[in-house]
Amino acid sequence: MNKRSIVASRYVPKRALWNKYILSYSLDGNVSDKNQTSFLAVKKALFDAFHDWEMNSCFDFIDVTPSQKSDIKILFTNDKINHKDCNRKFRGTAAHAFYRYHKKFPAHIHINNEIFWMESKKPSGSISLKTVLLHEIGHVLGLYHSDDQKSVMLVLEKQLMLFGYLSILVILFKCENVGEFKVDDSEWKCTDMDTAKLEFKVSDKFKSEIEIFYQYDICNKCDLIGLKRINPSINEESSVIIDSYYGYVFNVSSISNKISICQNLKYKNFGECGVYSLEINDINDCSIKRLQNPKRPNVWLLLGVLIIACFVLICNLIEKKEKKLREFLIRIVRSSRVKNLEDINVNELEEVIVPEQVKVKNRLHSLDTFRGISLFLMIFVNYGSGGYKFLQHVPWHGITLADFVFPWFLWIMGFSIPLSTNSLLKKYPTKRLKIFKKILIRTLKMFFIGIMLNSRFGVMLENLRIFGVLQRIAICYFVVATLELFLYKDIKIDDSKKGWKLFLSDVIWSKFHFIFVILIAITWILLSYLITVPGCPKGYMGPGGLDQGGVYYNCTGGIAGYFDKIIFGKSHLYQRPTVQKIYKTTEPFDPEGFFGIFNSVVLTYLGVHAGRITIFYKNQKTQIILWCLWGVLCFILYSALTQFDMTNGWIPVNKNLWTLTYSLITGCSSYLIFAFLFVIIDVKPYWSGNPFIYLGMNSILFYVCHSVFATTFPCQWIVSNKHLPKLLMNIWGAFFWTLMSIYFYKKKWFFNL
Structure with a gap:
């Protein structure tokens, strides 16, 4: 079709111009x-x-x-x-x-x-x-x-x-509809999640045109943006559709005489599908009233939790029934007298009476379960988490459930490193270079798979994103595994030690490891707070964009963002950071960029030390106590550095920047969660870890699979833009890969790098 200007022609109705959102x-x-x-x-x-x-x-x-x-x-x-x-x-x-x-x-x-x-x-x-x-x-x-x-x-x-000057909103709910859309719609029907209708009622005291400005309340010292102009002399209803998840700050002013009518009108109680009225009665007399009660979509989360609990319960009941069936068949075979032994097919007999178990290395079931739970939650979040924003990544400072999942992976990986290193060096004490080669090859494999995932939607090489989740895991693995390999020495447990010396024997043994990790943390602090980025204040860790009135517009991420742009170039960074919607940033920013590696290594090493505890202390009670103590220590350090304020403390909690406090609070949760799982799975086997344990045994494989097949049936398909169908769909996506992991376990298919 030849190119034609819109000025000269009209679109054909329902023409599919875009195949993406x-x-x-x-x-x-x-x-x-x-x-x-x-x-x-x-x-x-x-x-x-x-x-x-x-x-x-x-x-x-x-x-x-x-x-x-x-x-x-x-x-x-x-x-x-x-x-x-x-x-x-x-x-x-x-x-x-x-x-x-x-x-x-x-x-x-x-x-x-x-x-x-x-x-x-x-x-x-x-x-x-x-x-x-x-x-x-x-x-x-x-x-x-x-x-x-x-x-x-x-x-x-x-x-x-x-x-004249027109600043109006258009209402467009369905992308496939092509036609005329009005600014105001008195017969509005709530068809999308997280939307609410805000009507405007202006007193007849005002004769000249007024303008309403807005901003999200989480936007730190941001300039307000024009939302609506209303001419009171025209007696008509006026409204806009807003995002009901966020709280807002409104300002109202007169256009003709530039008089401020109302300032800093705050409202946080917008609800999905609710109808609200911003009433402008007089100067300094503005209020927001609820005209129609909103829906309560959060109640569907209880249904989601119940579905997941039932899924876990069913998996465990099936597991117990299988064991009882196998035991019953074994008793039958043993009690029966077979006259002609040659008629017995031995292979078929073994398939019937031998439990279908995979011979794997002696491993902590609680660790596999923790890894599986983390991957289950990651799949649920990556598939959309039911559209619930408070389950998704936080825009900048702060932390949500989604922000814990990736750090848990790093901590778990760190836990496994001393166990494997100790085992390898006992078998091959003089072959450290050979082990290092294995570490290097595994790192390169993981990094390359991560780059492949970045290009799965098609990409030009000049715009290929370099970093990502697997790339960060690969680098942290390389640094920490290399540290463990070359600083390793024979572990000799002295039972004669008593008191604090006994409980610090692991720390004393690994003092050089700790010195190295502490230096990494100090280096990050010095670089973050002492280096001045061009056009930005020293120590700036904000989102840029509209933050601080837009003074530091291009300073997204401070030194972290600047460092990545200088080394890799803007085109090779993540182009849609979580901060973009709120702060209207234009600079790309990579949450898995190079600068965040510092504190990721710190977190990984916290996992390393948790694993080393199992080597030094064979008493399970001692292990549990030490894990809990380290969790409490991490929380104390986190509290001190944040001053109990995740946003305005000395070092804010930020997943995008991967701050030190972010590593500490996620490390704290890792210690305590694992200690709990260790008790109920390995110490007192109240639970086998089923079904999450199977997902944890093949974590890399199913992380890759869930990413590659994220938009394909039967993993996911398009549903209506409501919380309930999206929640059910995203839970099903996590269930699907969990069931696949069980199938792979039964078939004895394991993927290792």
Whole structure:
């Protein structure tokens, strides 16, 4: 199909323009117009326009650099410049939009740089850039022009004439629908999770136009963003659809006389599918009232927990029934008298009476179970965790359930290292270089598999992300396993020692290991707080973007982000960090970047020491006590460094930066959880670890599989955008790989690097 401008033609209804929900955009070339609009002002207009669409559509948008491949390209240009891909003269119009005519070519938005553009207010002779962007973005997403004066897709010339500066939201619930969408919808039906309707009621005391601004309450000292303009002289209802998960801060001001009507109006109690009213009665008299009670989607989590508990119970009942059946068959065979022994098929007899067990090394069942539980939760979270945001990764500072899972893996891996090293060096005491070669090869295998997973959706080499989960695990394994190998010495347990010397014998033996790890932690602290990043304050660990009023816009991650960009380049980092939605950041940031390796090694070594305890102390009670003591010690250090405040303490808790306090609190939880599992599985076998133990025995294999087949049937399929169907689907995804792990165990199929 030939390229055609949207100005000259209309889309065919229900044309499938996009086959994905996450679209990237880039501002290409120089920003130049007759008003000399600043680059930051243009970027802010872009952020606001794309954010409005993101808030009210199923699309998410990523801001990428011009050098990177993008789905939508925005250019400031004029009639004197010819463009090979999309070329059409403006002839006095403000902008053109070109839809994506082929999957290899991006959509284009061309902005006329011969016009006086303004970001917000509209003096004589200027046009609001955000107004035009809202309209043109609608076109590249697949919308018609509209004749409705309330629609953002109103023909642009009429829109500018009627409304001047327009900052309105469009309501778009179903991506497959292509048509006209109104700003206000009095017959709103809640069809998506985490959405609520906010209506606006303005007293007739106000005669001039007023503007409402908003910001998420978790956005630290962020500037507020324009949400809605209301003209009280026009007697009509006005509303927007908002994300009900977050709390908000609202400001209301008069446009004509620039008077602040209400400031810092905070509200945290929005609920899913609830209807609320922001009532503006007088100066300093604003309130938010609930008009319609919201739904309570969190109750479905109880159902999810019950389903998982039933699944575990059924697996254990089947296991017990199998054992009883096998014992019964053995008794029958032993009691029967076989006259003709030659008629017996020995192989068939063994298959009947011998329990189907896999001969594996003597290993801690509690450790395999802990690893399996971690992987089960990781699959559930990666598949969407039922759409519950509080179960997903935190945007920046703080911690959620999802933020514990990856550190547990590192701690468990560390636990296994001294056990395997001790075993290998007892067998081959003079072959350390050969063992080191094995460590190196395993590291390279794991790192390479991680890079393969990063490219599973197709990628250009210049944009290939280098780091990831497996890459971080590989590097931590290499550092800690090498440390253990070359600092290892024969372990001689002196039973004559008493008191504190007995309980610190493992620490004394590994004093050089601890010195090395402590130096790593100190190095991270010194680099983080003493090095100044260009354009950022010393010791800055914030998210950048709108944080602190946007003063440090490009400082996402401080030294950690800067270090990764200098070494690897922006295009090889993670392009959609968790902080992007809240803080409107534009800089890529990799949560598994190089700088986070420091404290990841610290956490891994905490696991190493937990494993070493099992070598030094054979008494199970002593082992449990020491694990609990180390867990308490980690918590004390964490409390001291955070000052009991995860966000504003000396060292905040941050998974993206992988701060020292993050390693300490996750290390604390690892010690205590493992101690509990050790008691109920290995000491007093109340539980066999079934079914999670099987997942833990093949963890690398099923981590890779759950990633590769994440969007394929029967692992996952598309369901309605509600918490209950998504929760059931994501739980099923975790169940599926657990059942596969049981099947692999029965078949004696194990994958090791």
